[in-house]
Amino acid sequence: MTDSLSAIRADAQTDHADTGSGIRAVLLDLDGTLLDTITDLAVAVNAMRTDLGLPTLPQDLIATYVGKGAEDLVQRSLDSGLEAEHQADAARQAEGLALFQTHYARVNGEQALPYPGVLDGLAALQAAGLKLAVVTNKPTAFTLPLLERTGLTHWFEVIVSGDTCPRKKPDPMPLQHACDLLGIAPGEAVMIGDSVNDALSARAAGMPVLILPYGYNEGHDVATLDADAVIPSMEAIAGWISQRSGHPK
Numbered sequence: 001m002t003d004s005l006s007a008i009r010a011d012a013q014t015d016h017a018d019t020g021s022g023i024r025a026v027l028l029d030l031d032g033t034l035l036d037t038i039t040d041l042a043v044a045v046n047a048m049r050t051d052l053g054l055p056t057l058p059q060d061l062i063a064t065y066v067g068k069g070a071e072d073l074v075q076r077s078l079d080s081g082l083e084a085e086h087q088a089d090a091a092r093q094a095e096g097l098a099l100f101q102t103h104y105a106r107v108n109g110e111q112a113l114p115y116p117g118v119l120d121g122l123a124a125l126q127a128a129g130l131k132l133a134v135v136t137n138k139p140t141a142f143t144l145p146l147l148e149r150t151g152l153t154h155w156f157e158v159i160v161s162g163d164t165c166p167r168k169k170p171d172p173m174p175l176q177h178a179c180d181l182l183g184i185a186p187g188e189a190v191m192i193g194d195s196v197n198d199a200l201s202a203r204a205a206g207m208p209v210l211i212l213p214y215g216y217n218e219g220h221d222v223a224t225l226d227a228d229a230v231i232p233s234m235e236a237i238a239g240w241i242s243q244r245s246g247h248p249k
């Protein structure tokens, strides 16, 4: 862990739920899964571009750059539409990242909203006795205020952000770390996400993965992902887990 504040652990060694499915915990992606954050992200990206004398980009295009963390979002937003020889060098990227961070700190959470079904879905998972964790590529400095501002913090025993571990999704490390903090094996968790980064990290960690179709997925159809199922909304996830046990609720 690079920052002791980047992971929150509370009550993680208490008795574990037995849903009959072998699943004890649900790991949830943040951007594009729990919260629709693209408006605030696009405001910050375009404010950065304006500061650098660049034209703004359409929000839908910026949405295809979300998923691999803030540095990657800034790099892709600076290089958008440019040939390789004109792409931003390290100094330009650092300047862009600093500007993005300043702007995003100002607007983070202003227009972010839970997707339909998220609150009922979290309530159903919690009622089923499942432990809940966030595993996001968003940096800690933005994750924690965003969860606070949108009233979601209290649902989660563990929060693993993009800078909590040395490697981000699609590496399995942050998912494995969340499981360690929860005191469970990766095979006892299910990952819920919207993108290739969630699907690949879950597969590599050896856990099932369910995909929600409304997020960002870097501009690609979610049907192309290697996932156990594409589920229409968070409300359906508790049902999927209980059906997996052969004892539908």
Ligand SMILES: O=C(O)COP(=O)(O)O
Binding pocket: 029, 030, 031, 032, 066, 067, 068, 069, 070, 073, 135, 136, 137, 138, 139, 162, 169
């Ligand atoms: O910050 C990002 O790029 C995406 O964050 P996520 O992992 O919650 O989708």
